[in-house]
Amino acid sequence: MRRLSGIGAGDARAARGWTSTGPGGHNPGTATGGPTLTKIKDLAAQVIAGDRRGLARAITLVESARADHRAEAARLMAALPRDRQALRIGLSGTPGVGKSSFIEAFGCSLTAQGLRVAVLAVDPSSARSGGSILGDKTRMERLSRDPLAFIRPSPSQTALGGVARRTREAVRLCEAAGFDVVLIETVGVGQSETMVAGMADLFVLLMAPGGGDELQGVKRGIMEIADLILVNKADGDLLPAARRTRADYAGALRLLRRRPQDPEGFPKALLVSALEEQGLDRAWAEMQALAEWRKAEGWWDRNRATQARAAFEAEVRDGLLSRLLADPALAGRIESLGQAVAEGRADASAAAAEVLQNGG
Numbered sequence: 001m002r003r004l005s006g007i008g009a010g011d012a013r014a015a016r017g018w019t020s021t022g023p024g025g026h027n028p029g030t031a032t033g034g035p036t037l038t039k040i041k042d043l044a045a046q047v048i049a050g051d052r053r054g055l056a057r058a059i060t061l062v063e064s065a066r067a068d069h070r071a072e073a074a075r076l077m078a079a080l081p082r083d084r085q086a087l088r089i090g091l092s093g094t095p096g097v098g099k100s101s102f103i104e105a106f107g108c109s110l111t112a113q114g115l116r117v118a119v120l121a122v123d124p125s126s127a128r129s130g131g132s133i134l135g136d137k138t139r140m141e142r143l144s145r146d147p148l149a150f151i152r153p154s155p156s157q158t159a160l161g162g163v164a165r166r167t168r169e170a171v172r173l174c175e176a177a178g179f180d181v182v183l184i185e186t187v188g189v190g191q192s193e194t195m196v197a198g199m200a201d202l203f204v205l206l207m208a209p210g211g212g213d214e215l216q217g218v219k220r221g222i223m224e225i226a227d228l229i230l231v232n233k234a235d236g237d238l239l240p241a242a243r244r245t246r247a248d249y250a251g252a253l254r255l256l257r258r259r260p261q262d263p264e265g266f267p268k269a270l271l272v273s274a275l276e277e278q279g280l281d282r283a284w285a286e287m288q289a290l291a292e293w294r295k296a297e298g299w300w301d302r303n304r305a306t307q308a309r310a311a312f313e314a315e316v317r318d319g320l321l322s323r324l325l326a327d328p329a330l331a332g333r334i335e336s337l338g339q340a341v342a343e344g345r346a347d348a349s350a351a352a353a354e355v356l357q358n359g360g
Ligand SMILES: Nc1nc2c(ncn2[C@@H]2O[C@H](COP(=O)(O)OP(=O)(O)OP(=O)(O)O)[C@@H](O)[C@H]2O)c(=O)[nH]1
Pocket: 093, 094, 095, 096, 097, 098, 099, 100, 101, 102, 132, 135, 139, 187, 232, 233, 234, 235, 236, 238, 272, 273, 274, 275, 276
């Protein structure tokens, strides 16, 4: 029943190997003699066939910032079928809340049902310590060895815009490779949550049990994009605190404005324990129920359409800006105008109009 040839942990290692080659990245085409149109077609065919090495190489290609790689990546993306859809689940939570442990337990519970699960990590802050990466190797050990799973660690990165594009493309690649579920993990700091929510069908927020006043610390904006709040570590001594925390979040969610993308009862707050593998089936059932409802109501397709359009517009905007900045004289002018605007010596709109007149 599986189409993916299993490589498991070796694959993740290969992926790390590729991404550790530095900012320019490694040219996935050079190993066998120069990138050509046929090579990209072959790579697309490998991805579509569910070949894990092909998928890892394709993701490496889309992660590269080099202009020639970008051109190849665009051809690759254009060659992918558009009829395969995975359930894209965004997952966020503060450091130490148990994201890796949850993904391991939840991912394994899905693969146990025969589902293919891809895990992509997004870390625009570059705040990820060597420790967490080591932690992931042990915390996702079972899943990384699972032939039905594919885990891609986050590359080291700089700008959020570039991260968004790469992640979006990696998600599409996993989808084209036939994965049923794509989990997009991000650490709960900065704008990355909004970015991930903007490319997911569902957004899950992982929380830790707290003493009661931690609700204040949760940014309202994050609550507003969550479809499911999972209070993790609902086990042992932490269980009573987890129950209280869940009730607090459930209360807070009820106070939020009703969203058109929700059936009755959503967003929900549930208890889980990644450690004891509790509450995972319930969480999955709720995710499926929500996804089904959204499909039936037409919201799923509308959301994907909106997301695709926003991605297109962001690409055009980013592309225009990098085209302008590629001209050193204009880049210098943009910098000095930016300075003038910051210091109140020039008006923002007028300065932008000047740049666009000269560069456009
Ligand atoms: N009791 C209990 N501990 C847990 C549970 N899930 C995770 N932990 C522990 O919480 C700590 C952090 O877990 P991780 O899975 O590494 O958390 P994370 O969110 O991935 O952390 P970062 O990658 O650093 O952002 C570890 O010591 C885990 O063993 C749980 O369900 N119950």
